[in-house]
Amino acid sequence: MFKLFLAGLTGLALFGNVALAQVNENAPQGGSMTVTYKDDVATLDPAIGYDWQNWSMIKSLFDGLMGYEPGSTQLRNELSASNTISADGMVHVFKLKNGIKFHNGREITAADVKYSLERVTNPKTQSPGAGFFGMIDGFDSWNAGQDSGLSGVKVIDDKTIEIRLSRPDATFLHVMALNFASIVPKEAVDAAGEDFGRKPVGSGAFKLAEWTPGQRVVFEAFDGYHRAGVPKLESVTFEIGLEPMVALLRLQQGMADTLGDGIPPAQFMQVMNDPNQSKNVIEGGQLHTGYITMNTRMAPFDNVMVRKAVNMAINKERIVRIINGRAVPANQPLPPTMPGYAKDYKGYPFDQDGAKKMLADAGLANGFSTELFVYNTDPNPRIAQAIQQDLAAIGIKAEIRNLAQANVIAAGGEPDQAPMIWSGGMAWIADFPDPSNFYGPILGCAGAVQGGWNWSWYCNEALDARAAEADSMTDPSKTAEREAAWRQIYVDIMDDAPWVPVFNEQRFTFRSEKIDGDGTLFVDPVHIPVNYDYIFSTQAK
Amino acid sequence: MRNYVLRRLLQSGLILLGISLVTFILLYLIPADPARQIAGRSATAETVANIRAQLGLDDPVMIQYFRYLGNLVQGDMGRSYLQKAEVSVLIAGRLPASLLLMISAIVTELILGLTVGIVAALRRNKFEDQALMIFSFVSISAPQFVIGILLLYFFSIQFQWLPIGGYGTFAHLILPSLTLGLLGAGWYSRMMRSSMIDVLHQDFVRTARAKGIAQSQVIVRHVIPNAILPIIAMVGIDIGLFMSGIVVVESVFGWPGIGQLAWQAIQRIDIPVIMGVTIVSATAIVLGNLLADLIAPWIDPRIKIK
Secondary structure, three states: OOOOOOOOOOOOOOOOOOOOOOOOOOOOOOOEEEEEEOOOOOOOOOOOOOOHHHHHHHHHHOOOOEEEOOOOOOEEEOOEEEEEEOOOOOEEEEEEOOOOEOOOOOEOOHHHHHHHHHHHHOHHHOOOOHHHHOOEOOHHHHHOOOOOOOOOEEEEEOOEEEEEEOOOOOOHHHHHOOHHHOOOOHHHHHHHHHHHHOOOOOOOOEEEEEEEOOOEEEEEEOOOOOOOOOOOOOEEEEEEOOOHHHHHHHHHOOOOOEEOOOOOHHHHHHHHOOHHHHOOEEEEOOOEOEEEEEOOOOOOOOOHHHHHHHHHHOOHHHHHHHOOOOEEEOOOOOOOOOOOOOOOOOOOOOOHHHHHHHHHHOOOOOOEEEEEEEEOOOOHHHHHHHHHHHHHHOOEEEEEEEEOHHHHHHHHOOOOOOOEEEOOOOOOEOOOOOHHHHOHHHHOHHHOOOOOOOOOOOOOHHHHHHHHHHHOOOOHHHHHHHHHHHHHHHHHHHHHOOEEEEEEEOEEEEEOOOEEOOHHHHOOOOOOOOOOOOOEEOOOO | OHHHHHHHHHHHHHHHHHHHHHHHHHHHHOOOOHHHHHHOOOOOHHHHHHHHHHHOOOOOHHHHHHHHHHHHHOOOOOEOOOOOOEHHHHHHHHHHHHHHHHHHHHHHHHHHHHHHHHHHHHOOOOHHHHHHHHHHHHHHHOOHHHHHHHHHHHHHHHOOOOOOOOOOOHHHHHHHHHHHHHHHHHHHHHHHHHHHHHHHOOHHHHHHHHOOOOHHHHHHHHHHHHHHHHHHOOHHHHHHHHHHHHHHHHHHHOOOOHHHHHHHHHHOOOHHHHHHHHHHHHHHHHHHHHHHHHHHHHHOOOOOOO
16 A cells, blocks of 8 residues: 555646745634544554555654645755755755754754664665665665665754765655655654654654544644644544545534545545535645556567557546546646646547557457456446456457455566556555656666566666656756656657556545635645645634 | 363364464465565665565565464564554454444344344234344345445434444444344344244143243243243354454444454555454454353253263
8 A cells, every 4th residue: 555645746737836825824723623534544653654644644743854835846945944955966965943843842953864864764664765765875785784874964063964965866855855754853763662653753743642543643733843833723633444435424414624535436426516515625636647557578568559559549538437537538657737747748549440450550450368457446447347348449358357456566566467457546646746756666667677666567778868867957947957858758658658648636625614724735735635734723713 | 071171172272273374374375575565666676675584574484484373372463564563452452342342242133133033933924023024134134334324324414313433432332233233133033033933832832821821921931041042052153253244344433443453454465463363353253152162051951062
């Protein structure tokens, strides 16, 4: 589950040089809200937590050096007061703010930053996020358990930390804003040991007040928070263990303020068709793409003509209708809200006759039989059936393999097991709002390894070189140039057609009238379902 | 008697050992790598290998199994791969809620099932009998998920008498135990009905009537106590049935029991938690059956222990 829903770093229509959200910094403080969830919270340890549920909870409990402006994907300094980059893009220096404190009252120093980065990359921590820090000098040997620490991270003085990279990397500041880069106090980690995920101590706007497994988690405002007037709410209660359908009933009865798991698909139309309810639903984009992978190492998908034919065979509009219009059709790997999205790119047309002809040209006039792997929870099997029908229309007989998530992921990670996979429910939502995040693991050569996430097993070394070049453009003045480079990379990928991009999911957040705030906070790119820190209670004075 | 109990305990131990072995091997055979789940999609192959080594996943399955068993005997069920918390703590935190739900469901099903069965038997082939048997048929066949949602809709939303899911007070307990108990109530009402009809035709009932005892007295003092015996002995077996039911019922009502824990662990291949929950529930089922066998001769002397 880890990755999947992984904090859709949505962008909304606004993005990049976005007009920042009109967040009301003077909203009154006080009041509380209740969020419902079906699953229990796995952990609140920022080095471990990696699912869509605990991702934003951890964001409210912890801070890193960098963060995002509320409701946007615009980076800002969080615990750092300033950051500078050397001319060659290899050395970053961060100055910490004054008077920043952990929930236990102790002041945060540069040594805490070093400790936290070494903890998350320590192989003993078993952090799912360790790999993000691969650009820091000394990562390889430390993460292999061969060093005494991360040699690239140096404490200059109490307030200053220097991070040396092994390669220039334009995504570094986004990585410093990931939960995995949260600053944690050593003494609290040592005291709690492996139970730190149950007894989290951070420096975020909220601190943990109560955790009753299977029932509720309660956050309380941290009065020593480094931003004055934040958070707005006095407390946030997470009610755990409720079926989404039951959670909706509770919200309708005024007993909950937002649905952590979203509006249940079966009730979606009912809610949207009722003006009294739909006025409290906020829609936003999501940095997500749903796609079909075709294993380029398995015949006949090793033939680009076949892959193009499949691209032309899929009726994406119909698939979007199957999920009640909760998505928009896609024609390229990047979602529209991601910088680098090619607005003018037309993609492959829906043309089943043309597709048939192309198959015939590829020497497969009579079609062929194959398998389509799919995660076995709704709506994915229904979507797979639609894909199956579309394929049948051009003579491809696809057998659907409905499997548990982990089994689909495992099959995709083998070079010769899954000819086709529908990615729904598993991949891919960006970890951070940067185009590179859709390349390396799922389309680059690095991901085309056993156990990797590049289920097409697509490896184009020329593109890999261009990707590396784009990511070395660390000079902020080259942002547009870098974005253009990435845009062309994705358009060129589509020439090889390793995927059929099918749709980009939209987010629909249902809120009660007891909570309010700028609309962007309810579809916040980094906080799902809502930005707990800035939402306020209409009952607060 | 003592020999019998000892023999059965030994058997139970062997059964549990078998269950743990089979579960362990099945989990091992699943084509998914827990280390990869822990490492996440950004991990390098070395990181995954490192985690595998730390968890001892590279060892042959039998060595892993005996290591697990060795720890288990010392009361150590390991730590959850994903929550990192101790499995014994996770289970202990949830067991009381599941037990409470189970006991109150047993009470519910007995009260409901026996009453319905008695009334149906006494009004055999009349309208009441047929109506009640349709009720029991429905309660046996309807999915618990549907019953739970329907009960919630009527009692919590329409009438607003009871809370919409949750845990804590007696009011929270009513709907989950009703949902869980209805299934058993259906079975018990059918069994009680035939058992009653059986006893009503026995010689001693005719004798009692011939002595001039009032009909109500005959029913209460002679028929019901005799008809109920074979049914009580079945309660132990229910524990097994409930173990599968609580997964569904707990998730509908947000009941913080081990069913919820198991469901999440299975989805995430959290092997230590799956093993822990399996062993704890298997133990409950085996003990329940043992209890049923031990109680049977005690309440019905016709059954002899050999």
